[in-house]
Each structure stands twice: as structure tokens, then as C-alpha cells.
Amino acid sequence: MSVQNSIRDMFFEESEELLESLAEGLALMHSGSHNDETVNAVFRAVHSIKGGAGAFKLSALVAFAHRFENVLDEVRGHRLGIDAEILRTLQRSADHLADLVEAARNRDEGENPQTAEFLAALNVCLGSTPEPGAADVDETFGFAAITVDLDDLGPAEATEGQSYTITFCPHPGLYINGHDPALLMATLAELGAMTATPDLSKLPDLAAFDAGKPSLAWTIQLATEAEESAVRDVFEFVEGLCDLSIVQNTATQPADTEEKVESAVAVAIKVEAPIAEVPLQPEEAKGQPVLAKSDAEVDAGNAERSGPKPTLRVDLDRVDRLINAVGELIINQSMIAQRVQELHLATDADVVNHVEDYRLLARDIQEAVMAIRAQPVKPLFQRMSRIVREAADSTGKSARLVTYGEGSEVDKTVVERLADPLTHMIRNAVDHGLETPEGRIAAGKDPVGTIYLSAAHRSGAVIITIRDDGAGLNRRKILEIARKKNLVPADAELSDAEIDALLFLPGFSTASTISNLSGRGVGLDVVRNAVTALGGRVAIASTVGQGTEFTISLPLTLAVLDGMVVSVAGQVMVIPITAILETIRPGLDEMHMVGTSDRIISVRGKFIPMIDVARGLGFTRPPNHPEPRTLLLVETENQGQCALIVDRVFDQRQVVIKGLDTNYGAVPGVSAATVLGDGQIALILDPDAIANNRVLSAANPWAGAKLNEGKSLAVA
Amino acid sequence: MTIKVLAIDDSRTIRSLVQKVMGDAGFDCALADDGVQGVARFHEDPPDVVITDINMPNMDGYGVIAAIRGGAIHRNVPILVLTTESAPHLKAKAREAGATGWIVKPFDDAAIVSVVRRVTGARA
Numbered sequence: 001m002s003v004q005n006s007i008r009d010m011f012f013e014e015s016e017e018l019l020e021s022l023a024e025g026l027a028l029m030h031s032g033s034h035n036d037e038t039v040n041a042v043f044r045a046v047h048s049i050k051g052g053a054g055a056f057k058l059s060a061l062v063a064f065a066h067r068f069e070n071v072l073d074e075v076r077g078h079r080l081g082i083d084a085e086i087l088r089t090l091q092r093s094a095d096h097l098a099d100l101v102e103a104a105r106n107r108d109e110g111e112n113p114q115t116a117e118f119l120a121a122l123n124v125c126l127g128s129t130p131e132p133g134a135a136d137v138d139e140t141f142g143f144a145a146i147t148v149d150l151d152d153l154g155p156a157e158a159t160e161g162q163s164y165t166i167t168f169c170p171h172p173g174l175y176i177n178g179h180d181p182a183l184l185m186a187t188l189a190e191l192g193a194m195t196a197t198p199d200l201s202k203l204p205d206l207a208a209f210d211a212g213k214p215s216l217a218w219t220i221q222l223a224t225e226a227e228e229s230a231v232r233d234v235f236e237f238v239e240g241l242c243d244l245s246i247v248q249n250t251a252t253q254p255a256d257t258e259e260k261v262e263s264a265v266a267v268a269i270k271v272e273a274p275i276a277e278v279p280l281q282p283e284e285a286k287g288q289p290v291l292a293k294s295d296a297e298v299d300a301g302n303a304e305r306s307g308p309k310p311t312l313r314v315d316l317d318r319v320d321r322l323i324n325a326v327g328e329l330i331i332n333q334s335m336i337a338q339r340v341q342e343l344h345l346a347t348d349a350d351v352v353n354h355v356e357d358y359r360l361l362a363r364d365i366q367e368a369v370m371a372i373r374a375q376p377v378k379p380l381f382q383r384m385s386r387i388v389r390e391a392a393d394s395t396g397k398s399a400r401l402v403t404y405g406e407g408s409e410v411d412k413t414v415v416e417r418l419a420d421p422l423t424h425m426i427r428n429a430v431d432h433g434l435e436t437p438e439g440r441i442a443a444g445k446d447p448v449g450t451i452y453l454s455a456a457h458r459s460g461a462v463i464i465t466i467r468d469d470g471a472g473l474n475r476r477k478i479l480e481i482a483r484k485k486n487l488v489p490a491d492a493e494l495s496d497a498e499i500d501a502l503l504f505l506p507g508f509s510t511a512s513t514i515s516n517l518s519g520r521g522v523g524l525d526v527v528r529n530a531v532t533a534l535g536g537r538v539a540i541a542s543t544v545g546q547g548t549e550f551t552i553s554l555p556l557t558l559a560v561l562d563g564m565v566v567s568v569a570g571q572v573m574v575i576p577i578t579a580i581l582e583t584i585r586p587g588l589d590e591m592h593m594v595g596t597s598d599r600i601i602s603v604r605g606k607f608i609p610m611i612d613v614a615r616g617l618g619f620t621r622p623p624n625h626p627e628p629r630t631l632l633l634v635e636t637e638n639q640g641q642c643a644l645i646v647d648r649v650f651d652q653r654q655v656v657i658k659g660l661d662t663n664y665g666a667v668p669g670v671s672a673a674t675v676l677g678d679g680q681i682a683l684i685l686d687p688d689a690i691a692n693n694r695v696l697s698a699a700n701p702w703a704g705a706k707l708n709e710g711k712s713l714a715v716a
Numbered sequence: 717m718t719i720k721v722l723a724i725d726d727s728r729t730i731r732s733l734v735q736k737v738m739g740d741a742g743f744d745c746a747l748a749d750d751g752v753q754g755v756a757r758f759h760e761d762p763p764d765v766v767i768t769d770i771n772m773p774n775m776d777g778y779g780v781i782a783a784i785r786g787g788a789i790h791r792n793v794p795i796l797v798l799t800t801e802s803a804p805h806l807k808a809k810a811r812e813a814g815a816t817g818w819i820v821k822p823f824d825d826a827a828i829v830s831v832v833r834r835v836t837g838a839r840a
Contacts, residue, residue: 007736011729040773044726047771051800052729054822062822176785178794178816183837237817237835240808 011052012105018045019098023382026091029082036076042090043072049097058104061097064115068093071125080125089121095386161192161225163249169199169217174241185220187234192224217243316412319372326362326369327656330560333362334653334677366560374409377455377464380419381406384426388451391430398437398447399430404454410462414534414554418464421527425466425550426451428524433468433548443545445469458553461536461578467549473542475499482508498640500540504528532688535561535576553578563655563684564632565676566646569619572682573646574655574674575632579687581641583649584631601631601643608633612645616690617669639691657684668693719838721745722763724754724780725798726772730821734767734798734828741829743838751775755783762790764836767819767828770799770810778813785814794835798823 025042028034050065071090074080082090096118103112166188170181185196199217204210222231228248235244340355385401392399410418434440434449441447452467475496482488482502494502502508506525524538531538536554555561555578563574564583584603591601591610599610610631614621621628631643655674671686721743723734731747738745746763748754752774758766766784770777777797785791794816799806810818816835819828832838 004736007729007732010732014728044771044773047800048727048730051727051769051821054800055729055733057822175792177811177814178792178835180835180837183834186837187834237811237815240811 008056011056012101014052015049015101018049019094019101020379020382021045022094022097023385026087026094027382027385030087030091039072039076043069043076046072046097049101053104056104060111060115061100061104064093064100064119065097067119067122068097071122074126086125089125091386091389093118093122095389098386161223162228163221163223164228164231165247165249166220166222166231167217167243167245168220168235169243170238171241171243172213174238177238177241179238179241181216181218184234184238185218188220188222188231191226191230191234192222194220194222196220221249314372319369322369323373326366327560327658329362330366330654330656331675331677333358335679338677370411370560371409373412375412375415376407376409377415377418378406380415380422381453381455383419384422384453387423387426388430391427395431396436397430397434397449399434399449399451401426401451401453404452405456408455408457408462410455410554414462417530417534418552418554421530421552422453422464422466424524424527426453429466429468429470429548429550433470435471439471443471462554464552464554465549466552467547469547472544472546473500473503473540473548478502500542503540504538535578537578560654561657561674561684562652563674564652565650565655565682566630566632567648567650568617568646569614569621569625570647571619572650572676572680573613574682574684575634575644575646575687576684577652579634579636581633581635584633584643585629586631603633603641603643606641608641608643609639610643610645611690613669613685613690614645614647616693634687634691636688636691642687642691644687644690655682655684719743719765719832719836720761720763721765721767721832722748722754722758722761723767723798724748724751724757724772724777725767725769726750727769730769730798737823737825737828738832740825741832743832751777751780751783754780758784758790758793759787762793764793764838765816765832766793766795767798767832768795770797777810781810781814796831796835 022042022045025034025038025045028038029042046065046069050062050069053061053065071080071086071093075082075086075090080086096112096114100112100115103110168181168184170179174181185194188194197219199219202215202217204215209215224231228246231246235242235246238244337355337359340351345352381403384403388399388401391397429451430449433451435443435445437447440449450469452465452469454467455462455464457463479488479494479499479502482499482505483490485508487502487505487508488494504524504527506523508523508525528538531552531554534554536552539551539553540548541551542548561574562577564577564580565572565574567573584601586601586603590603591599592607594600594609600607601610602608612628614628628645628647630646630649632646632649633641633643636642655676657672658674667683669686669690670683671689672684674682674684676682719742721734721738723731723738723745724747725731725734726749731749735745735747746757746761748757750772751768754766754768755775758780766780768777768780775783777799781795781797784793784795795814797810797815797818798821799810799818800821807818817831819831
């Protein structure tokens with residue numbers, strides 16, 4: 001990647017952060033709990049995006065950011081008061097700015113049709129009449145480089161050009177501002193043939209010398225092909241800091257170029273000494289108070305800086321390497337622990353204690369390393385307020401988003417991959433969950449609906465809930481649609497929970513007309529797949545008249561898993577603890593045959609299908625192997641509860657997840673592998689996939705549902 | 717002797733761009749994230765020229781100029797202001813504050829290098 005491209009990537013990464021602080025600042029302004037610094041930060045965010053965008057010639061982005069910044073500058077200067085309408089415009093502009101950044105990132109050159117509309121809204125804030133688009137662009141790009149491109153001009157052989165007489169008398173301020181007449185003249189000499197004659201007439205005796213008064217002056221003859229403006233540009237920075245006159249000579253005065261240039265250099269060297277000393281004396285007295293003031297400013301600055309902690313930006317690859325190494329460390333630790341255990345030493349033996357210390361240390365290191373990848377869900381949540389705004393607008397509803405637990409941290413990958421499903425669920429909540437304002441008033445509710453989004457840590461998992469205070473699920477309608485679409489047999493009788501679960505079936509959509517929001521061809525099944533892919537699960541709960549709540553539970557990390565170690569047909573395997581409800585050793589009378597090969601078990605009066613894991617994975621047991629009687633009751637996504645048949649349960653432990661894909665490809669029923677303490681490789685099972693596998697081969701997918709209802713049961 | 721540049725900007729992107737352009741021109745370029753850090757860095761290792769942004773948290777560009785110009789030593793080091801503003805009154809304000817010159821963002825690589833050469837006397 002070229003340096004330019006990597007800086008470009010950096011720009012987009014930085015813009016992402018700036019957009020976040022922009023959204024954050026605007027949210028504070030919205031809630032009324034802002035101060036001048038909030039507004040300044042908002043201004044700076046837009047300003048920095050504009051600055052960076054300019055560097056990459058992202059003109060559409062610059063033009064919009066420029067206008068946005070103008071409005072914020074007015075707000076910042078208290079010339080524009082903020083009311084609900086202006087805040088709304090600012091928030092929408094921030095959303096649009098994010099769109100433009102995204103488009104620029106994707107190198108999408110097309111003009112965003114909404115830009116004109118947002119520019120107009122911003123113009124309204126400025127109280128000006130909307131200018132034509134071209135004028136906007138002109139204004140933004142009016143800042144053509146103001147410096148002369150000296151490389152183009154080069155030292156001119158000024159024989160045909162004009163000649164100028166320049167008188168130049170620096171004020172003390174010129175030296176104070178860091179200028180050097182010698183350098184100015186050297187720059188001038190690059191334009192053509194130059195002679196500089198110092199005018200020492202005003203220079204007093206050394207005794208009377210006052211560096212605060214201008215006394216050194218030069219008369220310069222310049223013969224150049226350059227335009228007068230180019231000559232003036234040399235003095236651009238010193239305008240007002242010197243007495244300057246530039247007069248074009250009427251008759252050209254051919255000159256001996258080389259000799260004159262040399263003399264100019266000589267003058268330059270001569271004047272260097274006074275330059276260093278001139279400003280020192282008069283400034284000494286004035287300097288002290290200025291210094292004191294600036295120190296005070298520095299202190300104030302430091303005090304304000306208590307907020308952000310210092311951070312270190314590290315290449316993600318390095319973190320992942322570290323995480324892998326820690327995984328190996330954990331495996332190594334459990335191997336050593338196992339070996340030591342096999343020695344049957346006294347429990348107070350030194351080595352036993354050291355091994356225990358090692359275990360604790362390894363665990364600490366692992367947690368610390370995982371914390372590196374952990375990120376707060378805050379930026380993700382902040383993006384959702386925009387989704388709520390947009391969804392509410394396009395459905396004619398009023399909605400607000402209330403978030404809790406924004407500081408909860410989740411693995412970086414989880415945060416990234418959760419964006420799409422969360423967006424979808426939030427849209428759904430507004431679109432399907434909330435009633436219209438009229439409907440809400442009729443129900444005696446606040447016309448503005450509320451979407452609650454929260455994140456919390458609970459027993460090694462992150463729980464994210466999306467709740468609306470809408471009408472709740474219309475179960476009768478859901479069932480009706482499911483029947484119409486042949487998703488359930490017409491005579492199936494389903495519990496409320498089972499009806500709710502229908503929403504997650506592929507191809508299910510409750511919207512009677514496809515709205516342009518939720519009806520984008522994505523259903524809740526996609527949401528569930530995305531969550532499952534992260535090792536999490538989604539649940540739904542709804543109360544008529546009070547709203548609907550979706551709960552997503554996700555593992556804190558994608559690298560380690562709490563698992564139950566079992567054996568299946570002589571193979572050691574791991575089943576994720578999160579899926580297991582309980583372990584059962586049923587009596588023979590509790591297990592029943594259904595048809596020729598399927599078996600069910602009755603657990604507390606409920607019939608649950610039994611799945612032989614060995615058979616599901618294609619293993620065969622030796623003929624004289626005793627019939628396995630250990631069952632793991634698991635909760636699956638699609639099939640409700642199932643009982644997995646395993647040969648033996650060893651213990652519960654934390655295992656490091658090792659991906660299988662590169663070596664194995666996809667193995668149905670197996671999600672990953674791990675290395676156990678004794679060096680054995682064990683497969684990590686995916687109970688959902690195992691349950692689905694079994695059902696796929698069965699004729700009627702809803703047999704399970706009927707069984708659960710205890711009806712039409714054929715017990716052999 | 718290699719020209720030492722100190723670039724002060726709160727935007728990572730701009731800092732990196734300036735550093736790259738300065739590096740390509742054969743200058744050493746130190747960086748600072750905001751005015752307070754910039755002034756501290758200035759005194760730790762005085763550069764030959766400072767390039768500073770105006771809008772920054774903690775201490776803005778004017779604050780940087782005031783702190784450097786008001787300092788006991790190296791107060792006449794050239795300070796270039798990197799700004800998106802091209803309005804004459806803002807240039808005048810920068811000059812009054814003590815800026816040696818200014819570079820308007822988005823900057824042209826050759827232009828910024830030539831300005832740095834111009835105020836430091838460095839030759840190509």
C-alpha cells in the first residue's frame with residue numbers, strides 16, 4: 001500500500017471517530033447538557049473532516065462540510081441560538097456527512113441527491129437565501145494556493161522582462177514574527193536579477209541605537225519576467241510589518257546579472273547579524289507578562305485535559321498474534337496441570353502450588369489480552385439513534401431512543417458484526433413495534449414511542465436488549481401468516497413462545513404492505529443467523545399492549561469458551577456450556593421409541609426428542625458397546641429442547657477455540673476444535689446444527705412441536 | 717544541516733500528510749496533537765520552523781504562537797499557520813498574532829515545501 005493510500009485509510013478511520021464525537025456532542029446539545037467546549041468539539045470534528053477531505057480532493061465532502069462548519073461557527077460564536085429546529089438540521093447534516101464520508105470511502109463519485117436539500121436546510125440556519133450550488137463550490141475552492149510556486153518560475157534570465165524598484169524597510173514586528181530580510185531577498189533573487197542597496201542613512205550611532213525603531217532599509221532593483229503580483233507575493237507574509245513600495249521602472253535597465261546577484265547575497269550575509277539581536281531588547285519588558293499569560297493558558301489546558309486517557313494504536317495483527325499465543329499458553333498450562341495431577345503428589349507440594357499460581361497467572365494474562373480487543377458498544381449505539389430518526393420519519397411515527405450501558409465492552413468483531421442485525425431490529429421496532437401517534441394517544445400512551453437499547457454483562461456474556469413500548473406482537477396475525485405461507489401445518493397448535501419464534505423463520509414478514517424500511521428482503525432469520533455466527537442467541541418476549549423485547553446474548557470473547565467435555569463413540573468432544581440446560585441419566589422407562597429409530601424422552605411430563613450425537617456425526621459404536629444413557633438437555637434455536645446422547649461426561653472447563661475451516665472445511669455439527677490439557681484434539685460441537693441435521697432428514701419439521709403439545713403421539 | 721519541522725495538528729490525517737511531505741523534502745518532522753503538546757515539544761527540542769493548525773483542543777494555534785513568541789528563547793522561530801481559512805481578515809489576525817506565514821489547506825505539496833524553504837532559508 002502506498003503511503004498516500006495508507007494516509008487515506010487513516011483519514012477515513014479518523015473521520016469515523018470524528019463522526020462519533022460529532023454525534024456525541026450533538027446528543028449532548030440535544031439533551032441540553034452542553035457547554036461551549038461541547039460546541040467547540042462539534043465544530044472541530046466537522047472542521048477536521050473538511051481539512052482531511054480537502055487533502056484528498058473529496059470535493060463533495062469538502063463543500064458540504066464547509067457549509068456545515070459555517071453554521072456551527074455561528075452557533076459557536078453565539079450568533080445563532082440553538083432551538084429544536086436547528087438541532088434537527090444539525091443532526092441530519094451530521095447523518096448526511098457520515099453518508100458522504102462513506103461514499104468517499106467507497107470511491108463513489110456520484111453526486112448524492114440529498115446534498116442540495118441539506119445544504120438548503122443549512123442555509124436556512126444561516127438566515128441566508130440558498131445560493132446556487134455552483135456558488136457554494138466556488139466559495140469552498142476559492143482558496144487556491146496563495147503561495148507562489150517558485151519551482152515553476154525558476155531563476156529568470158530577466159532581459160526581456162520588467163524591472164522594479166522596491167523599497168523595503170522592516171518594522172520590528174517583522175523580526176518578531178520570525179521573518180528574515182535576508183531570506184526575503186533570497187526569495188526575491190530567485191525571480192530574477194537583483195541588487196539590494198542597504199540604506200544606512202537612518203541608522204543612528206551605536207549609543208543611540210534603538211532596535212524598536214525601524215532604521216535599516218533597502219532599495220532593491222529587480223529585473224524579472226515575473227508579473228508584479230509574483231513580486232508582491234514574496235512580501236505577502238510581511239504585509240503590514242514593513243514599509244514597502246514596489247514600483248515598476250519605466251525603462252528597462254539591463255544589468256550584469258551575475259555580479260548583481262552576488263552583491264545581493266553579500267548584503268544578505270551582512271544583515272544577518274542585526275536580525276538576530278534586533279527584536280530581543282524591546283521585547284524583554286513586554287515579553288514577561290505575555291509569558292506569564294501563556295503559562296496560565298498552558299495550565300488551564302492541562303486541567304481540562306483530564307478526560308481522554310492516553311492510548312496506543314496497535315496493528316490488529318499484533319493483538320491477534322498475542323491472543324493466539326495466550327491461547328497456546330492456556331493449553332500449555334492445562335497440560336502441565338494435568339501432568340502434575342497424574343503424579344498424585346501431596347496437595348501441599350510446592351509444585352502443586354506453583355502450578356496453581358501458573359493457572360491463575362495464565363487466566364489473568366488471558367483476561368488482560370482479551371480486554372485489548374474489547375470495545376465499548378457506545379459507537380454502535382450512537383449510530384442507532386440515526387436509524388430511529390430515519391425509521392420514524394419514513395413511517396410517520398414519533399420515536400426516541402433511550403440507551404443504557406453504553407460503556408459495556410464487547411469483542412471488536414462482535415461490535416462490528418452486530419451493526420447490521422441491530423440496525424434491522426431497531427428499524428423493525430419502530431416500523432412494526434410502535435403504533436402511530438394517533439394509535440398511541442388512543443391507547444392512552446405518550447404519542448412519542450420509545451425504543452430502549454441496553455447492554456449489560458451477565459455471567460460471562462453480554463446481553464443486548466432492544467425493547468419498544470409499542471402494541472406487542474399480534475400473535476393471531478403471525479400464526480395466520482405462517483399458516484398461509486405453509487410454515488406451519490394448518491392444524492398445529494402452538495404456544496405463545498412458539499408463535500413468537502415463527503418470526504425467526506426464513507421468509508417471514510408481518511408487514512401487510514412492504515414498507516421501504518423493514519421490507520428490504522431481510523428477515524429476522526438473517527438477524528438470528530448473524531447472532532448465531534457470533535456464538536450468541538436471540539430470544540423474543542412480548543406483552544400485548546406493552547411492547548416487545550428482543551434479547552441478544554453474546555459471548556464476551558470469541559477466543560475462549562466454557563465447555564462440557566464429553567466422549568462420543570470413543571471421541572472426546574466439547575459442547576458449549578451456554579447451550580446445556582441440564583445433564584440427565586434417565587431410567588429405561590423414561591425413554592420411548594417413536595417410529596423405527598427415533599426416540600424421545602419424557603422430562604417432567606414433557607416429551608423431548610433424543611439425538612444420538614455419534615450417529616449424527618457418522619460415527620459407529622463397536623457392536624458390543626453398552627447403550628449410552630447419558631443425556632445432555634440442550635436448548636436449540638429452531639427445534640426447542642433436544643436431548644443429546646453422549647457416552648460419558650468428563651468435566652466442565654474453559655477451552656481455547658481453534659478454527660477448523662482452513663484444515664477441514666465445514667463439518668456439519670462441528671463448529672471448531674480445541675486442544676485439551678493432555679494434548680488431545682477435541683471437536684467443539686454445535687448443538688443447533690446437530691438438531692437441524694436430524695430434523696432435515698425427518699419428514700415433518702413440526703413433528704417436534706406437536707410432540708411438545710403431547711398430542712398425536714405414537715409411543716412404541 | 718537537516719531542517720527540523722514541528723507540525724502541530726489535532727487531525728491525525730493532516731499530521732501524517734505534513735510529515736510525509738516534509739520527509740519527502742528531506743526535512744525532519746516532529747509531531748504534536750494539540751497546542752499544549754506542541755508548545756511542550758517546541759521547548760524540548762526547538763525546531764527550525766513550526767507548522768500549526770488553528771482550530772485545536774486544549775490550546776489553539778493562536779495560543780501556540782503567543783506561547784512561542786512570548787517565550788524566553790527561540791521566540792523568533794518561523795511559525796507557519798496551516799488553515800482552511802483564506803479570508804484576508806483571518807490572515808491578518810494570524811499575522812497580528814505573530815505568524816510568519818500561512819498555508820491554506822488543502823495544501824499543495826510543492827507549495828508547502830517552498831514556503832518552508834523560504835522562511836528557513838533552506839535550499840533545495
